[in-house]
Amino acid sequence: MEKDNQKIEEFFYRNNEQVSNPIIKSFLSDSENLHLVQKAILYPTDINKKLVDESFQSHYINVRKTKYVSNLIYFFSLDFDKKRRRKQNRTLLILDNGLSKYGGTTAIEQIEDASNEKELDNIVGEGLLDNIEDEQLLKALQKLTVRQLQILEMLYVKELSIKEIGQTLQTSPQNISNLHRNALNKLNYTLRKKGE
CATH class of the missing domain: 1.10.10.10 (Winged helix-like DNA-binding domain superfamily/Winged helix DNA-binding domain)
Incomplete structure (x- = not known):
């Protein structure tokens, strides 16, 4: 058990730069994904590597979708505000006409x-x-x-x-x-x- 923990720690230490990537950090923050990675480190079979790869691809797609939707909402709200201000400035209420x-x-x-x-x-x-x-x-x-x-x-x-x-x-x-x-x-x- 201690050897397993040491092997996992060495792997993360060697790959510290990649692990500090925000997408990989968010991937490893899920306990199921972390378990898959640890299993692939301890038992590096093709099946274990493939499970980590599939899980990461799914996570990456979800991150991209979330980022896309949040950008869409952000820019849509900016456009909406611009259109509302433009319309408001064009149709000023003139009370003394x-x-x-x-x-x-x-x-x-x-x-x-x-x-x-x-x-x-x-x-x-x-x-x-x-x-x-x-x-x-x-x-x-x-x-x-x-x-x-x-x-x-x-x-x-x-x-x-x-x-x-x-x-x-x-x-x-x-x-x-x-x-x-x-x-x-x-x-x-x-x-x-x-x-x-």
Whole structure:
């Protein structure tokens, strides 16, 4: 028994470089494969060598398959992320473009802001709409969004500047300008349509 162990140790010592190969290490980590190798070292018959060879070929094929599938998954996930990012960058949500070809309401105006609802009700309703005597203009103003009415109220009744309105509504002056222009375009379009 001691001679057998010494013979196996000598074999592994002589073939240390090959045994340190990761594929061979993983092959020998299986107890059945290790037993086959030890049997082939102690009893080097053609049958024992053939059993080790077949077992190693099977193990090598499994390692290759696993490596192939893991690479496939890795590169597929990279491609998927690239495609998703590319699509996301191509289809950006632009909230300040008009929803119709005539400008009019924008997507951002359609989003309700519940935090400012009470403030909006206090600001709008008391000034601008109460001072309009022309029925067509009043109906056209009522078709505007609350935000658009608020901006018109602040500009024409309270006589605030675009910058001051932007600070009050916590948005950029450019956005206030766009909302103001869209409100005027919508009013213009509504009044022309009724005039025809």
